[in-house]
Amino acid sequence: MKDYFEEIVGYEDIKKELRIISDMLNNDDVYKKIGASINEGLILSGKPGTGKTTMANCIIKSTNRSVYVCRKKSTDGDFIKTINGIFQSAKENIPSIVLLDDLDKFSDKERDCDAEEFVAVQSCMDEIKGMDVFVIATVNNMRKVPDSLQRPGRLGKRIHVRIPKVGEAVKIIKHYLDKTENCDDLDEVSIARMLNGESCATLENVINSAAMKAAFNRQNKVNMQNIIDSCLDVIFEAPQSEEQLPEEIKRRIAYHESGHAVVAEVLDPGSVSIISIRQTESGDYGFVRYLRTEEKEDFYSDYNENIIKTSLAGKAATELIFGEADMGATSDIHHAFDKAEKLVDNRCMYGFDNWIQDDFSSSFAAENRNRAMAMVLEKNYLEVKKLLVENRELLDSIADSLVKNTTLIYSDVQAICGSYKKQSA
Template identity: 40%
Template structure:
C-alpha cells in the first residue's frame, strides 16, 4: 500500500505528489530522457487541512533521506540552522529538505518581504543546483512570501490545498465516526452538507465534541443531534441555548431566516444546508447556511439569486410585520455590493455607468440610479417568491421555532410535504 493511500481525499493533489515522488525514486530512468530533478514543491492552504500529513507521506513514499526545518529557535540561531541543514543535505546522494510552515520563518508584512530568513533559504536552494536536493515546503499563506522565493527554479510546483467538500468531506466524516460508538441513524449526507468546506481538523473536533455531549448525558452512543449541537457550537459559534431569549425576538429571527431559506430553496432546490435561530456568540440573530453552485463565479443566474436571497430576510419581515427589518444591514451590504458589480464592473445594464479614470458626476449619478433600480427589482422578486410560497414559508417558521435548527434533510421533508410554486 502506498503511503498516500492512507490519506482520504485530495486525489488530484496526491496524483501530482506521486508523479514528483516517482521522479525522485527512479531518477535514472528520467535522466535518460534528459529530465532534470525538480528543485522543489510548496503546498499551501489554511491550517488543519493536511498539508504536513501529505508532505510526510511524500517523504516516506520516496524513501529518501530527509531533513526538517521548523522555526523553533531565535532568528540568528535559526538562520545558522538553515544553512547547516542544507549543507548536510548536499552531502547525501539524494535528500529532501522539508521546510514546515515556511511562512512562519519570519514576521514580515506585504511591504517587507526581504527577511534574512527567506534570503538565506533562497541562497541555500540556489547552492543546491548541482546537488540532488529536493525542497518540500508547507505554508498556511503565501501572501507574505517573497515572489523571488516562489519562482520556478526554486519551487517548480506551487499547489494550493482547500478544505474538503463533496465526497471527500463525506469520507473524512465517515473516517472520524468509525473511531466512535454511534447510533445507526446518523445521516452522513445531511451532516456533510453543513460541515463541508471546513478543515479536517475542524471536522474531527466536531465529531469529538459530539462524543463529549453523549457521554455527559450518560448515553453510550453518539447521535445525530450531538453532531448538530457540536457543529452549531464549534463551527457557527452558537450559544448552548436560546431559551433565555424572548419568544417574540425568536419569532422575528425565524421569520427573517425563513425568508432567506425559502427563497433559496425555490430558486435553487436543495441549496440550504442548515437554518437556525441560534445566533452567533449569544447574539439574538440566526444562521442560514447555503451551498453555492461550483460555477458560482461564472454563473450570472446564481449571482442574481444571491442578491434575491440576501433580501429575503427584509422581505419576509416587511410582509409579516409591515415594517422594516432591523437585522438586515449585513444582507443589504452584500446585495448592494453584488448589484453594483453588475452595473459597474460587468456593464450588465449598459456602458453608461462604467467608471473609468476620473468619472463625471453624471456617470456616478447614473450608476447609482441603475443600482437603485435593479435593487428595487430584486426586492420585488424576493417578496413575490415568499408571497407565492406562503405555505412553505409558514411551515418553515413553525418548524424552526419548534426545532431551533433544521438540516437539509428536514427542510426537504417540509418542502416535499407541500405544493411548491416555482
C-alpha cells in the same frame, strides 16, 4: 507496494500529482533517461488545516530518504544557523529531503524579499543544485514568500491544497466518524453541508467535540444532535443558551430566516444547508448557510440575481407576515448591494454608463451607478415578495418547524420541501 497516499482522504487530483513526484524521487533514472529532470523544490500552499504537512509527510514516507525538518523555533540569529545546518546535513546524507514547514513564518515581516531567513534558504537551495536533495515547503500565505524562491530551479512546483469539496468532506467526515462509537443513522451528507468551506482540521475538531459531548452526557454513542450542537458551537459560534427569547421575537426571527430559506430553495433547490434561530456570539439572532455553485456565480447573471433575491427574502418575509419594517436586515441589505455593485459596475449588465474606471471617477458616475444598483434591488425585491406569497404554506411550515426545533439541517429542509411539493401536486 504500499500506497502511502491512501491515508489522505479525498483529494484524488492532488494525490495523482504527489504520486508522480514520489515516483520521480524513487525512479529518477527512468525520468532522466527520457529527459525529465527532478525540480529542486515543491510548495504545498493553502489555508491552515487543509493537510499540507500530512501530504508532505506522505511523500517523505514513500521515498525512504533521509529527512530534515526545518521549523522556526528560535530567534532570528540562531534560526539562520539552523537553516544552514539542516541543508548541510541534507547534503552530507543524500539522497535526502528537506521539509521547510510553514515557510511563510520564517520571517515575521509582512512582505520582505530580503529577509535574512529567505535569503538563507535561497542561498542554501542554490548550493544543492545538481545534488540529490529535494526540498518541500508548506505555506499558508504565499504573499510572504518572495518570488525569487518560487521560480523554477528553486521551489518551482506549486500545488494548491484547497478546502475539501462537499463529496470529499463526506468521505473525510466518515473517516473521522469511524474512529468514534456512533449511531447508524448519522446523516453524513447533512453534516458535510453544514461544514462546507471548512478545513480538514475543522472537520476533525467538530467530530471530536461531538464525541466529547456524548461522553459528558454518558451516552453510549455519538448521535446526530451531538454533531449539530458541535457545529453550532465550533463553526457558527452559537452555543445553546439558558436564556430564552420571548415567543413573539422567536417567531419574527424564524420567519426572517425562513424567508431566506424558501426563496433559496425555490430558486436553487437543495441549496440550504442549515437554518438556525440561535443567537451567535457576534450578536446575530439567526442564520442560514447555503451550498452555492461557484461556476454558476462566475458565468450566469440570473444566478447572481437569485443571490440578491435570497439576501432580500428575510426582510420581505418579515414585512409580509408582520406588516412592519424588518429591523434586523442591515447585513442582508449590505450583501445585496455588494452583489448588485458587481453586476452593475464590474459586469456592466445595465449599461456602460455605470462603469467606474477608478477612484478618481466623477461623482456623477458614482451617483449613476448607485441609482442603477437601487433599481436592481427594487426589481428583485418585488419578485421576492411575489415568490413568498406564492409559497406561503412552505414559509409557514419552515417557520413553525424552526420555532419548535431551533435548528433545521439539510435533510430537515428537504423533508419539509418534499411534503410541500406533494401537497401542491
